[in-house]
Amino acid sequence: MSDGTTDGSILTVQNLSASINGQQVVEDVSLSVPATGITAVLGRNGVGKTSTLRAILGLISRSGEIRLAGERIDGLRTHRIVQSGVGYVPEDREVFARLTVAENLALAERQREPARELVNELFPDLVQRRNQMAGTLSGGQQQMLSVARALINDNRILLVDEPTKGLAPKIVADVTIALRRAAEKVPILLVEQNLEVVRQLAGDAIVISGGRVVHTGRAVEFLDDEALIKRLLGVYAEAPAGNGSEESA
Amino acid sequence: MSSLILVTLTGIGLGALYFLVASGLSLIYGLMHVLNFAHGAFLTFGAFIGWEVARRLDSESWWVFALSILVGGVVGAAVASLTELALIRPLYDRHIEQVLVTVGLALAAVALFEGIWGADPIYIAGPAWLKQTTDVFGASIPNTYWVLMGAATALLVSLVFFLRYTRYGIIIRAGVENRPMVTALGIDVRRAFTVVFAIGGSAAGVGGVLAAHYTGYVSPHLGSTLLIFAFIVTVIGGVGSLTGAAVASVLVAVLQQFANYYLNGTGDFIVVILLAAVLLVRPAGLIGRRA
Numbered sequence: 001m002s003d004g005t006t007d008g009s010i011l012t013v014q015n016l017s018a019s020i021n022g023q024q025v026v027e028d029v030s031l032s033v034p035a036t037g038i039t040a041v042l043g044r045n046g047v048g049k050t051s052t053l054r055a056i057l058g059l060i061s062r063s064g065e066i067r068l069a070g071e072r073i074d075g076l077r078t079h080r081i082v083q084s085g086v087g088y089v090p091e092d093r094e095v096f097a098r099l100t101v102a103e104n105l106a107l108a109e110r111q112r113e114p115a116r117e118l119v120n121e122l123f124p125d126l127v128q129r130r131n132q133m134a135g136t137l138s139g140g141q142q143q144m145l146s147v148a149r150a151l152i153n154d155n156r157i158l159l160v161d162e163p164t165k166g167l168a169p170k171i172v173a174d175v176t177i178a179l180r181r182a183a184e185k186v187p188i189l190l191v192e193q194n195l196e197v198v199r200q201l202a203g204d205a206i207v208i209s210g211g212r213v214v215h216t217g218r219a220v221e222f223l224d225d226e227a228l229i230k231r232l233l234g235v236y237a238e239a240p241a242g243n244g245s246e247e248s249a
Numbered sequence: 250m251s252s253l254i255l256v257t258l259t260g261i262g263l264g265a266l267y268f269l270v271a272s273g274l275s276l277i278y279g280l281m282h283v284l285n286f287a288h289g290a291f292l293t294f295g296a297f298i299g300w301e302v303a304r305r306l307d308s309e310s311w312w313v314f315a316l317s318i319l320v321g322g323v324v325g326a327a328v329a330s331l332t333e334l335a336l337i338r339p340l341y342d343r344h345i346e347q348v349l350v351t352v353g354l355a356l357a358a359v360a361l362f363e364g365i366w367g368a369d370p371i372y373i374a375g376p377a378w379l380k381q382t383t384d385v386f387g388a389s390i391p392n393t394y395w396v397l398m399g400a401a402t403a404l405l406v407s408l409v410f411f412l413r414y415t416r417y418g419i420i421i422r423a424g425v426e427n428r429p430m431v432t433a434l435g436i437d438v439r440r441a442f443t444v445v446f447a448i449g450g451s452a453a454g455v456g457g458v459l460a461a462h463y464t465g466y467v468s469p470h471l472g473s474t475l476l477i478f479a480f481i482v483t484v485i486g487g488v489g490s491l492t493g494a495a496v497a498s499v500l501v502a503v504l505q506q507f508a509n510y511y512l513n514g515t516g517d518f519i520v521v522i523l524l525a526a527v528l529l530v531r532p533a534g535l536i537g538r539r540a
Contacts (some may be wrong), residue, residue: 058430080363082435094430103419108434149434 005140010035010157010187011056016064018055025051026062027211033157040219042195044234047209049191050091053159057081057088069156074170083110085156089163089188090246093146097135101126101145104134108149118185119148122178128144140171147175151182158188164197175201195233201225207232251387256510258385260503262394265401266463268498270472270479272305272404272491273329273449278427279489280445283337286351288453288479289472291329292356295321295454296461296471297366300373308374318400318458325454326447333446338439355473362463362469370466379462393463400459404452405495412491417444425489478502481520485527487534497535 005124009012009032018026026048033039041049055062058078066074073081082088096104106128118126122143129137134145143163150158163179164172176197179188183201192198198205215222215232222228270292277285299321306313336354340346379396380390412418420441424431431438453472460475461467482501488495501520509516527534 033254057433059433077427077437078432079437082433088433090430090433094427096430098426099419099423103423106416107419107423107431107436153435170487192489 008035009033009048010034010069011065012065013056014067016052016055016062016066018051018060018062020051020060025060025211026055029064029208029211029213031206031213031216033187033189034204036183037203038183038190038201039204039206040198041189041191041206041208042193042198042222042233045193045207047208049208050161051211052208053088053161053189053191056159057086060207085154087150087153087155087158089146089150089158089160090193091161091165093139093142095134095137095142095145095149097133099134099205100131101134101137102130104145104147105152107132109153114144116152118181119223122151122181124142124146140167140174141174143167143171144178147178147182149179155186158182158186160188161191162193163190164192164194173199187224195223195229252510253469254386255390255507256501257386258388258390258444258479259394260506261498261499262390262463262502265394265397265503266475266500267457267478267482268401268495269397269404269459269483270475271486271494272496273445273452274479274492275483275486275488275494276408276421276425276445277449278483280421280428281337281349281442284344284351285449286348286476287332287354287358288351288449289476290355290455291332291450291453292458292460292475293358293362294328294471295325295469296457296467297362298324299454299458300371300461300467302335303373303375309376310448311376314376321454321458322451323454325457327452329446329450329453330443332450333443337438337446338442341439345504355476359469359473366467366469366470370468372466373461375462393459395519397459397463400455401495401498404455405491408448408491411448414530417441421445479519481524485524485534490534490536493534493536498536500535504522 004039010031013031016026016029017024027053040096041052043049051060052156054060056066058076058081064074065072068084073084076084096107099107125141126148127142129141134142136147147163150160160179163175167175179201180192182188190202198219205214205217205219207220207222209217209232215228252377270288272286274285279284298318303313306316309523330353336350337347340350354396366538379393382391383395412422420431420436420438421444424438424441428438457472460471464471478501482497485501486495486497501523505516505520508519512519
């Protein structure tokens, strides 16, 4: 167990509910994220996976109890939550298109000695493109940059939202390697539709349906239970859900 | 030929004045989505305080002139920061209420200025050189225009440097693009709001002192008049774009001067036509992005 964790969990969420413009998108979600490894959040499109991550960060209106390493963070503003050690890789990358790669990374740096060596090792392409506008990068490169922004600080947990969405298989493999390396240093709560990626990375799995947690357990056991997958996700494990590979590197 | 030069250079000088006001408006709207109708009040207040400083010392001294500009800038920054902290911040993301507050503040400020300094224009003195002209290929250009051009150029260069090479500058550029994501990187974007308001207020305060020398007087309505053109410039240039504000300032003012000179004083009308044309063809402005 890491320092300050509760029952081996780095992040615990109790009775989290969230709404966007008055419409409830997360309903009474309770979950805990182990202090090591990758925990996958699974579910059909629109069930509240992304909203759960955004609610944990305080990016949308929410209620409930959220603890990071035993300390409540649900009363903090978003920037304070992030400063307390929660890294975030958003869905759709959200890099700053009109800033250079170097500026995007510089903006993310919170500590005196950022982990530039790790980022440079994992993403050498970004080093070469450091003066390039982020908006001119390919989708895969933008995803690398988005992950790099989270890895450049020593976080206590990373919230990673659909990092392989819309990427070519080669880039999916690169992102998978980067996340595996990152997970050696920091636990990750990973929203992911690509079940093959989940199988490679995740130790535990949490399934959300209708804004509620409907299943928790070991990821491999869940992925091996085709009937359960079919019932909860509406797909077969052999056919990754929502894994569009329409974009080349 | 000389009249062509005269109209062009005075247009550029007037554009410089517009830019001093519009740059702050554009940055404030770009980052915070606040339509700051009180911006003209910052300008007027800077002009009055700058004048007060100058008349108490030596109005005709260059040092005092420089000091009055400095004081105008500091006062503008201080009032703008206080406005952001006390009135805008509590209404975070409530844009209608923010507009109402800034409109109310603008009206109250004019009434306050009239109460303190009276409703009539107060004619001001300055260094003798400012009242003179410089001959450029036969055109006599009032020297005030050179000061305006110099101040606007200095502001543009300073802002470009600030936005490109400082951390707060990068935060502001990122915030204009995607404010929630800046917060999600662990940055308190509200500090950037105050900084942007201070910069905009400072530019307006400097603009106020120079506008007073440009018109030859200070009055409670000095800022209100310029604010209208500053808003037009901001919209034409593209909100949030400093370059757009600079280009649009010169474009609007030069066109205005040409229309006034060659089309029987129809400058203001032509500016409105230009605004309508830009809104029809490029609603996001010349250099702005679509929402």
